[in-house]
Amino acid sequence: MTQTASRRAFLRGQFSQRRVMRPLGALAPEAFARACTGCMDCAEACPEGIIITDSDNLPVVDLRLGACTFCGDCLNACETGALDADTPWDWKATVTDDCLSLNGVSCRTCEDQCDEQALRFRLMTGGRAQPIVDPELCRGCGACAAACPAGAVTFTHQDPRPDLQHDGVNPC
Structure with a gap:
């Protein structure tokens, strides 16, 4: 990071x-x-x-x-120029270990809220499921974060230069 x-x-x-x-x-x-x-x-x-x-x-x-x-x-x-339409929105969702599905509780709320279908779940042993975010499909809109009952969705800023990635930013 x-x-x-x-x-x-x-x-x-x-x-x-x-x-x-x-x-x-x-x-x-x-x-x-x-x-x-x-x-x-x-x-x-x-x-x-x-x-x-x-x-x-x-x-x-x-x-x-x-x-x-x-x-x-x-x-x-914005009249100050602090917001520029040419600046891309480079935020992508990530899911933390607090995810209910990772902990054996059946929940797919984030997946249900994602219009882009960027969130999927892979079944695991013990009734758990691994959330997987497709970074190509994720727009970083936050519909998943707003709906998550466990607050397990954070966002990562995807800088165009890979050496400048910023991990795990909370939705606020």
């Missing part, structure tokens, strides 16, 4: 920081922090109500509250 420290985090004594899920079209972390004023126009424009503020008073997406429909209303509301 690669973790980076922003200037803001470094000055607060946080020498490594996980990448947080910013709204659709968010610039790279340092550029976003410079451009975003914290006005929260993006949150007010979000029809799904999934954009909240973080400890830095900047917008983050909390997919536990619901799924992103990629409508672009947050992009259109």
